[in-house]
Amino acid sequence: MTEQIRIARVEALGQDPVVLRHPAPRSADGKVLVRMRAGALNFADLLKAKGQYQEPQDAPFVAGLEGAGEVIDAPSSSGLSVGDRVAVSFPGTLAEVIAVPSVACHVIPDRMSFEQAAGFLVAYGTSHLALTMRAGLREGETLAVLGAAGGVGLTAVEIGHALGARVIGIARGPERLETVRAAGAADVIDSTNCPDLKSALRELGGVDVVYDPVGDTAGLQAFGALRRGGRFLVIGFAGGKPSALPLNHALVKNIAIHGFYWGGYRQLDPQAIRTSVDDLLRMFENGRLAPVAGQVLPLERLSEAYQLLRSRKSVGKIVITM
Template sequence: MRAMQVSSFNNAPKIGIVPEPAPKKGEVLLQISACGLNFADLLMAQGTYQDTPTPPFTLGMEVCGTVLAHGAGVDSPAIGTRVAVFGGAGGMAEKGVFPAALCQPVPDEMPAEVAAGFMVAYGTSHLALTRRANLQTGETLLVLGAAGGVGLTAVEIGKAMGATVIAVARGADKLAIAKAAGADHLIDSTTEDIKSVVKSLGGADVVYDPVGGDAFKAALGACNREARILVIGFASGDVPPVPANIILVKNISVIGFYWGGYLHFNPGALRESLAELMNWHADGRLKPHISHVLPLDQAADALELMRSRKSTGKVVVKP
């Protein structure tokens, strides 16, 4: 079968022919319909992600597919069931094996490309804003990278939770997408000063930051007292130092959040969060934005769209 393989961290990933996998104990074999890409896939290809497998391995952290076979000890989900699953790797391929316990049945009305790009982006924002930041109705949420895969879902979920949302993105086109997702105020990071604009709007109570670098520093300067800053990632490539004196004086909390970590220490929290999000989607409260759907043969182009920041929302690969 075809798969997007990382053979070593010194070579670019490429499509190769690999043996079809067989499900082991506790696993299911899926016919993969779609694979949602994440910024972490870029890091994994370079060997810099915290949960990178040993090469060779297949990229692709989250998928939607149909159950073809069970491994030992597995009797559900039933063969023929359409499921979504976060497997950490193995998704950019025609078939893949994944833990049965992590498979979430997908409603018939949810397209495969939506289901494949739903879990990480929406799950990250939902659990971060509810469990970690305890975002309250009437608070002001500042979202950095607001047109990206996770940033756009933070805008949408924050608005659904009753917050006033300030979206930061690069350029008018990306800001228009954030506005369509519910943002109340827009900041173009290429032409405007984040700190001064946010302060003029009354400051931020919660900051959602998948960017890092200078954007983190600007957001910190615009925080209200007792604000909470969610550290989601470092798309800028710059991990910023945290000035403890400012944190102390303004009683600010800096909160780390890694969605995948819950798979190891509290998978129940992920299941509860995803179940609620599925209900929100069924009720029409969430409208996932997918900017590009590409075939597996163009997986390298899909990765480049994210690397060059030419995508908005999610990028999906379909075998």
């Protein structure tokens, strides 16, 4: 008899996923079966459910873009063994058992919990590749991180600090700013009490790199604080729309604008992802990174988790346990 598992499925675009029972996937050629222990939510999950993600998918589909669990079956060519603990980045991770390509799996250290690993790949991978490969962040430079208390922003603060940069974290509210400071920010700015972010950043000496997962007015104001030769990383648009960046200023000040989508590197440069994740896991092993699961909720409270994600009030990643 086929095992019945729980999955979180988006039944129609414009709706949040619902938890239901479904037959478990079976072993397939070249695929690795993973019993998932935890999954993490990203802002992209909201966009995907609305049909607005850059890689759209017709409903119905299983939600989730990353998670962690144990290998329960793997082809010999995969290099994985039954019992391996892995972090997974692949569409459809909010299910108790999934079948994925071996390249989507990364063996995690013994001391990394499933809750930590569930939200590690996308957020840390995005920040590490964007800051090192695209922006070329150097020791001693100043990095401004918008949305610094969010799932991806907090990792940019932590990685920027680990790389030797001076980090300025911008977030909403004193509690969230305390988390940002604890992650390594030398200076913090409360965006709820800052009508002129450009001036605030300039008063702190200006910045060399802006990490922007927010967009809209905040991104535009941070752009204005870039020094000559600065780099602007376009990570996302949690603020609702892209920033209208003045390209004439980019020209005059020799500013580079880099769009960055981590998932796109699966086709663009998959080895870059593998190398970056290996570097990140070494940083974790060496105690230079300390992933924090902001809110941990069981699968049956998924609707609450989506509401929390939508409110943008969470600190760090929202993790769903299975």
